[in-house]
Amino acid sequence: MFAALFGSVEQGIIYAIMALGVYLTFRVLDFPDLTVDGSFVTGAATAATMIALGYNPILATLLAIVAGFIAGCMTGLLHTKGKINPLLSGILMMIALYSINLRIMGLSAENAIVRPNIPLMNSETIFSQFNAFWSTLGIDDVMTNFVKNTLGFQSAPSTWGIALVVLIITLIIKLIADWFLKTEVGLAIRATGDNKRMIRSFSANTDSLIVLGLGLSNALVAFSGALIAQYSKFADVNMGIGMIVIGLASVIIGEAIFGTKTIFRTTIAVVAGAIIYRIIYAVALRIEWLDTSDMKLITAVIVILALVIPQMIEKRREKKRKEKRRAERLSQQNVAQGGNHLA
Known part of the structure; x- marks a missing residue:
């Protein structure tokens, strides 16, 4: 049980990078960008293809980020220059990326025009490099023994190095995002999402800001996809389906x-x-009457609960605030009436 939860935390930290990208578009830019389902796979496909061809995993990951940035910029250009509805521009780019991703993965095999998946079982990845270094320090054995002997769990994870690496990477990305959103350009992007007409009155180029915001968002999404491909040891053309919902669920729950x-x-x-x-x-998924085929249903239920429960809590709080204000007014009226009687 502990090992399974530990693996979920590891994946959650990686998906957090994608969630930060979704946050940039949906919350900061107020742009419903559905490119995410495609750009996530673009990052995974680019990284996996480069690794399969023998390139350094770090270089492959950097190229995946660039590919995601380009995909996001294309969505922004479709909206700003093509005057296409934001939702539709994201959908169009997502559809186009499906074929593009097949082409990218096809580059990893001889005479293959398209390829739906790439296995990385015997390939070196960022995680295998760092995990090997971490293991040489002997900390993996110490942590495993601690979990088994001290905490009493029968199974213990052996990927402490991977967990540390993804945590450091995600925290760095988070701090960079914090810094960027407080810079002049970041503030302009935030202002564009809040009130596009107002920021235009200050002679700001909102089209460029939207394109840049979408590019950065999808660069983070592609980065997450590249890390997931290396973590899972495979890339698949369908691995991005429903990714936007997962990103939104993460943002809403948090x-x-x-x-x-x-x-x-x-x-x-x-x-x-x-x-x-x-x-x-x-x-x-550990509930007996649920199966892995119910993944999408579970995701939908989690999102629904994340949307509905906060509203119910807020309504309850508002009701209590109204009752408190009403009680205070009654108390003030009683005090005033008592003063009048004394007079």
């Missing part, structure tokens, strides 16, 4: 639990939301 008072707090909430989502998902 915001509902931790709040959104500051940028720092909000990005922490998004990261935590992604981890909580994966834990809920792993626990749900």
Whole structure:
């Protein structure tokens, strides 16, 4: 059980990078970008193809980020220059990326025009490199013995190095996002999402800001896809289906639990939301009458609960606030009436 939950936390940390990308579009830019389902696979396909061809995993991951950035910029150009509806521009790019991703993966095999998946079982990845280094320090054995002997779990994970690497990477991305959103360009992007007409009155080029925001968002999504491909040891053309829903669920769950008072707090909430989502998902799959084929149903239920429960809680709080104000008014009236009687 502990090993399964630990694996869910690892995946949640990686998916948190994708959730941060979704946060940039949906919350900061107020842009319903469905490119995510395609750009996630673009990152995975690019990284897996480069690794399969013998390139360095770090270089492959960097190229995956660039590919995701280009995909996001194309969506932005379809909307800003092509004057296509934001939702439709994302859908069109998502559809186009399906064929593009097949072509990218086809490059990894001789005479293959298209290829639906790439196995990486015997290939070196970022995680295998760092895990090997971590194992040489002997900390893996120490942590495994601690979990088994001290905590009393029968099974213990052996990927402590991977968990540390993904945690460091995600925290760095989170801190960079915090810094960027407080820069002049970041503030302009936030202002574009809040009130496009107002920011235009200050002679800001909102089209360029939208394109840049979408590019950065999908670069993060592709980065997450590249890491997931290396973590799972395969890339598949269908691995991005429903990714936008997972990203939204992470954002909504995190915001509902931790709040959104500051940028720092909000990005922490998004990261935590992604981890909580994966834990809920792993626990749900351990229920006897649920199967892996119910994955989409579980995702939908989690999102529905994440949307409905905060509203119910807020309505309950508002009701209590109204009752408190009413009691205070009655108390003030009673005090005033008592004063009048004394007079």
